[in-house]
Amino acid sequence: VLVAEVNSYKVYMMGEVITQGALVLKNRTNLLQAVSMAGGFSPYAKKNEIVVIRNNGKKDERIVVNYEKILSGRSPEQNLILEPGDTVVVP
Secondary structure (H helix, E strand, C coil), rough: CCCCCCCCEEEEEECCCCCCCCCCCCCCCCCCCHHHHHHCCCCCCHHHHEEEEEEEEEEEEEEEEEEHHHHHHHHHHHHCCCCCCEEEEEC
16 A cells, blocks of 8 residues: 555644634644644734644643744744644634
């Protein structure tokens, strides 16, 4: 059996982004790239309170991300590489 293409790498965008829903990703994608793919933030987005919900096998983990700190370079590590099944909530 030869796998020609994998399309099951999905993340979900919710809240104050322009386009909500599932994003089918084929490559490693970080948080800022996913926000861009969702059309960016709405005017009402609380960019410093983004939450990535990730299932670590036993329970959901909530990771709070501050967009302004990523952009300023103070916390570039918050620009997470998204994993299959992650849900990004922009309040």
